Amino acid sequence: MTQLTISQRGHNMPASPIRKLVPYAEAAKKRGIQVYHLNIGQPDIETPKMVLDAVRNSDFKILEYSHSAGNESYRKKLVQYYQKVGIDITPNQIIITTGGSEAILFGFMACLDPGDEVIIPEPFYANYNGFAVSAGIKVVPITSYIENGFALPPIADFEKAITPRTKAIVICNPNNPTGYLYSQDEMETLRQIILKHNLYLFADEAYREFCYEGTHFSAMQLAGVEDNVVLMDTISKRYSCCGGRIGAFITRNKDLYNAAMKFAQARLSPPSFAQIAGEAAIDLPDDYFNITKAEYKSRRDLIVKRLNAMPNVFCPNPGGAFYAIAKLPIDDADSFCQWLLESFEYNKQTVMLAPATGFYGTSGLGKQEVRLAYVLNLSAINSAMDCLEKALQVYPGRKV
Amino acid sequence: MTQLTISQRGHNMPASPIRKLVPYAEAAKKRGIQVYHLNIGQPDIETPKMVLDAVRNSDFKILEYSHSAGNESYRKKLVQYYQKVGIDITPNQIIITTGGSEAILFGFMACLDPGDEVIIPEPFYANYNGFAVSAGIKVVPITSYIENGFALPPIADFEKAITPRTKAIVICNPNNPTGYLYSQDEMETLRQIILKHNLYLFADEAYREFCYEGTHFSAMQLAGVEDNVVLMDTISKRYSCCGGRIGAFITRNKDLYNAAMKFAQARLSPPSFAQIAGEAAIDLPDDYFNITKAEYKSRRDLIVKRLNAMPNVFCPNPGGAFYAIAKLPIDDADSFCQWLLESFEYNKQTVMLAPATGFYGTSGLGKQEVRLAYVLNLSAINSAMDCLEKALQVYPGRKV
Numbered sequence: 001m002t003q004l005t006i007s008q009r010g011h012n013m014p015a016s017p018i019r020k021l022v023p024y025a026e027a028a029k030k031r032g033i034q035v036y037h038l039n040i041g042q043p044d045i046e047t048p049k050m051v052l053d054a055v056r057n058s059d060f061k062i063l064e065y066s067h068s069a070g071n072e073s074y075r076k077k078l079v080q081y082y083q084k085v086g087i088d089i090t091p092n093q094i095i096i097t098t099g100g101s102e103a104i105l106f107g108f109m110a111c112l113d114p115g116d117e118v119i120i121p122e123p124f125y126a127n128y129n130g131f132a133v134s135a136g137i138k139v140v141p142i143t144s145y146i147e148n149g150f151a152l153p154p155i156a157d158f159e160k161a162i163t164p165r166t167k168a169i170v171i172c173n174p175n176n177p178t179g180y181l182y183s184q185d186e187m188e189t190l191r192q193i194i195l196k197h198n199l200y201l202f203a204d205e206a207y208r209e210f211c212y213e214g215t216h217f218s219a220m221q222l223a224g225v226e227d228n229v230v231l232m233d234t235i236s237k238r239y240s241c242c243g244g245r246i247g248a249f250i251t252r253n254k255d256l257y258n259a260a261m262k263f264a265q266a267r268l269s270p271p272s273f274a275q276i277a278g279e280a281a282i283d284l285p286d287d288y289f290n291i292t293k294a295e296y297k298s299r300r301d302l303i304v305k306r307l308n309a310m311p312n313v314f315c316p317n318p319g320g321a322f323y324a325i326a327k328l329p330i331d332d333a334d335s336f337c338q339w340l341l342e343s344f345e346y347n348k349q350t351v352m353l354a355p356a357t358g359f360y361g362t363s364g365l366g367k368q369e370v371r372l373a374y375v376l377n378l379s380a381i382n383s384a385m386d387c388l389e390k391a392l393q394v395y396p397g398r399k400v
Numbered sequence: 401m402t403q404l405t406i407s408q409r410g411h412n413m414p415a416s417p418i419r420k421l422v423p424y425a426e427a428a429k430k431r432g433i434q435v436y437h438l439n440i441g442q443p444d445i446e447t448p449k450m451v452l453d454a455v456r457n458s459d460f461k462i463l464e465y466s467h468s469a470g471n472e473s474y475r476k477k478l479v480q481y482y483q484k485v486g487i488d489i490t491p492n493q494i495i496i497t498t499g500g501s502e503a504i505l506f507g508f509m510a511c512l513d514p515g516d517e518v519i520i521p522e523p524f525y526a527n528y529n530g531f532a533v534s535a536g537i538k539v540v541p542i543t544s545y546i547e548n549g550f551a552l553p554p555i556a557d558f559e560k561a562i563t564p565r566t567k568a569i570v571i572c573n574p575n576n577p578t579g580y581l582y583s584q585d586e587m588e589t590l591r592q593i594i595l596k597h598n599l600y601l602f603a604d605e606a607y608r609e610f611c612y613e614g615t616h617f618s619a620m621q622l623a624g625v626e627d628n629v630v631l632m633d634t635i636s637k638r639y640s641c642c643g644g645r646i647g648a649f650i651t652r653n654k655d656l657y658n659a660a661m662k663f664a665q666a667r668l669s670p671p672s673f674a675q676i677a678g679e680a681a682i683d684l685p686d687d688y689f690n691i692t693k694a695e696y697k698s699r700r701d702l703i704v705k706r707l708n709a710m711p712n713v714f715c716p717n718p719g720g721a722f723y724a725i726a727k728l729p730i731d732d733a734d735s736f737c738q739w740l741l742e743s744f745e746y747n748k749q750t751v752m753l754a755p756a757t758g759f760y761g762t763s764g765l766g767k768q769e770v771r772l773a774y775v776l777n778l779s780a781i782n783s784a785m786d787c788l789e790k791a792l793q794v795y796p797g798r799k800v
Contacts, residue, residue, distance in 0.1 A: 008513050256406055
């Protein structure tokens with residue numbers, strides 16, 4: 001007789017490394033401590049009013065299923081958006097997904113079988129692990145290093161990691177959690193690897209617009225690998241629409257598109273309300289990103305300057321996204337982040353950070369590193385950095 | 401070197417049996433034919449105005465991620481709803497999901513491992529197949545029969561189907577596609593089976609309110625199997641909110657809840673806009689379902705009467721949901737449904753039906769059966785039945 005147990009994959013499923021500190025933050029707040037949340041990528045930027053108004057002024061009478069690939073009107077509009085950023089696609093190469101999350105899951109499911117391997121430069125977005133467990137596939141990390149700002153690992157490291165089970169490489173550009181912006185040269189390196197070994201390239205470009213040094217070069221702009229590339233996109237960060245749960249799975253590979261569509265049909269349709277929001281966002285004025293980007297850049301400049309001014313702290317200057325990873329003079333990032341919430345305060349304030357350990361696939365790495373999401377305004381960032389600076393002076397596990 | 405191919409599961413993933421006829425319907429419309437859509441469960445009932453207004457009158461400024469389990473305010477409200485229908489649960493036993501679809505996927509993922517088996521009485525909701533392929537599990541159908549209205553198969557049939565890999569039974573009550581409403585006695589039979597063999601019981605109760613004969617008895621009301629039962633719910637049909645993509649995964653099993661929460665955290669949160677809609681719906685007046693139910697009941701009465709008045713057509717009287725399966729004097733339901741769209745018209749009209757073959761797990765079954773969703777008003781149903789009646793007189797593959 002079988003036992004009433006949860007599945008092995010239910011056991012293997014990783015708990016969110018970002019959210020596991022939440023109970024400590026809640027307890028701190030109950031003690032009257034103000035907590036600066038630099039731990040999670042929820043921007044404080046207001047969602048553009050015209051985007052929310054499009055939903056609020058809608059006048060349909062039945063909240064119907066949309067097409068499984070998303071509303072055709074939205075997919076047509078998206079083609080305009082992608083043209084503006086130098087990506088040529090058609091509406092029939094787009095599947096609107098429930099957040100970028102679902103685009104990742106569809107890619108894993110449609111391209112890889114259980115036991116197959118996907119190579120991801122680490123540190124990487126921790127939820128890739130979760131979707132890999134769901135799909136029964138193996139994440140093979142290759143390490144990038146804080147010393148060179150988390151640049152793409154050398155081609156030899158990819159070659160070493162490739163096995164007969166390797167089916168894909170995931171790249172997040174600009175990168176969460178490192179903020180690294182991959183250069184066109186680095187993207188061309190990836191092109192060579194995927195072409196040589198017949199691999200898929202899954203490109204997560206959630207932060208495409210947020211580049212502060214150089215320009216963004218999309219995986220969709222690589223020549224001669226049209227069938228290999230899958231763009232996994234989302235409007236969450238782009239327009240501060242995290243709660244909309246609207247993303248996109250985009251590929252020029254017709255067979256793959258058809259396979260992914262079957263997964264899309266099984267779940268019927270993406271959310272209808274937020275598709276209206278996403279469609280309206282395409283009509284935002286061209287200077288919308290300039291304003292948002294300028295705000296994020298000033299935050300980045302501040303946080304990187306403050307961090308590097310602290311003794312024995314190193315933070316490379318991230319070229320994009322709204323994350324930075326800093327190396328701190330501490331024994332253990334998990335203990336430190338918990339201690340910040342449990343045992344530390346400065347003027348009744350403290351700061352919540354994400355231990356970088358959760359972003360590495362190789363255990364033991366990132367123990368002196370934390371990720372900071374600069375999703376708060378300059379004043380809050382300054383206060384948070386004041387807290388961190390004081391904390392590093394008194395933390396019992398200080399270690400250079 | 402690996403080949404650039406889609407995955408085996410991408411191949412195995414079934415195409416939607418309901419949507420595959422869509423191109424033929426589109427072609428018919430282009431020829432000027434009016435198509436009555438009885439093929440898909442998209443109700444024509446207007447979404448309650450107060451539900452849509454709750455979203456339209458919202459005044460938040462940032463479309464933020466919600467809690468991964470859904471807004472606490474919504475989960476608290478849902479407890480009230482469930483109390484009214486006789487189900488005692490707490491907010492911490494609820495995970496708000498992206499449609500009922502995601503609740504099914506979470507259940508399959510968290511309870512079963514690849515190769516494990518789930519027993520489902522057939523005909524069944526075709527998308528269970530899709531989620532089973534995603535999860536790498538095997539659907540074991542046991543047949544229910546149109547002759548007795550698709551009642552629960554006898555306990556001996558379950559016993560025969562159970563193997564060491566069996567982990568769960570799925571029941572949809574009232575049933576899609578048959579409309580069958582399981583009695584309390586039948587639910588107690590299921591209770592015995594899951595208790596004896598330590599199985600999960602996944603209860604899909606999307607159509608709970610739409611019962612026309614007898615009353616609904618929920619799997620959550622079964623005694624002594626609190627850890628075994630998972631409720632997979634959705635607001636899609638209940639409030640005509642299909643496009644909201646809001647459902648719920650509900651269990652009193654704490655370990656299972658915690659495992660499912662890890663899957664929920666990986667995808668961050670359910671859609672924010674439609675959670676507002678779902679929360680508002682709890683405050684609909686108590687007579688809301690009476691009005692909707694009366695409308696569906698009159699449609700059911702009409703469609704069943706019209707069908708059984710046609711020569712050699714048999715349609716059992718469904719006790720709930722808004723589906724009926726009819727046996728027709730035809731050679732092949734797939735050919736017939738395509739022919740209706742491709743080659744038939746009556747007064748410039750035709751009807752689109754779902755071949756029942758797609759709802760059976762056992763190949764070869766359902767070839768003379770079609771599913772009709774009575775989601776159109778009485779006048780449209782009459783016209784659609786006029787078309788069907790004429791079609792059966794002239795269909796070349798007529799076969800008693």
